[in-house]
Amino acid sequence: MEQLSEILLEIHPFVTVIHLREKQKSARELYHAVNLLTKMKVPLSKIMINDRVDVALVTGVAGVQLAYHSLEVSIVKQKFPDLKLGCSIHSYEEGQQAVLNGADYVLYGHVFPSKSKPDLTPRGLEELKKLTRQATSVIAIGGITAANTQQVINAGAKGIAVMSGILEARDPLMAVKAYQNVLENGDV
């Protein structure tokens, strides 16, 4: 967490959202993680929390990223309409359903081969394209590098989510800026 904190402190001005996705962390630990980010001057509006709607509500972060094991998006949306809700999806069909159920965006992947999913075939750009024709807010995840970011954007993704591409980079700040450069200026 300490090393992660240092990286976040450095990069947060250059990203639009920070996801707290530590699935093994307890509610109390997540609460303290949000406090830590707040102390680093990360605005609450930039923070999304995985699964724990309650932690999002008491901390006042932007919203929650929901997965198959989470509360259903339609139920959360109905009860807490002000929370931004993202759904983690792995197929076109799941994506359609999530949007119908009220997801504000879908996190779709993994698009390219990813170290965190070594045994699963990546979804590739074609299904991403099919999905982005139906769902306006698709964030792509999985194996995304500065070099392939433009392909993902060309396929209709509204944004990208990156873990190892930043956190395991030798220079995380430079890595973030490389992504940002493609997103702002295209693949030049």
Place this chain on the structure above:
Amino acid sequence: MEQLSEILLEIHPFVTVIHLREKQKSARELYHAVNLLTKMKVPLSKIMINDRVDVALVTGVAGVQLAYHSLEVSIVKQKFPDLKLGCSIHSYEEGQQAVLNGADYVLYGHVFPSKSKPDLTPRGLEELKKLTRQATSVIAIGGITAANTQQVINAGAKGIAVMSGILEARDPLMAVKAYQNVLENGDV
């Protein structure tokens, strides 16, 4: 879960609260467990959920049992004053603190030797007495049998929480009625 369901269906009219404390269960599983209880005609007002404030809020159950890894009781109370909040505590000091922080009751234990805590020394009745002099709403847990229930009540506990004493009884309904008999009529 199926066997548990059968037991709950039989015993729920004779208990005041059912705690869903399956710590390994996901939010979605807990949500479905509440629905299952509702189908069995267990009133929502009789159901408490461990840790997951969000599941309690969307299902409308009575409240949440909070532990050391959960959101802090003062924070939850402030944000959701209508939720009934119990705190799991293991000492007099923790109990005092929980009450100060706004817990509606404390769940204190384990009082007697318990199969679920084989390596920990039970707290015994003396500390329970000390605690009940300070905190009005103490529910005792841990190794409580129909035979020792009266001692716990005499020590000032407002109620008892039982797991194996009911769920592992040869006849769970008879076990519940034996506890109930002591609670209503004393140790006769």
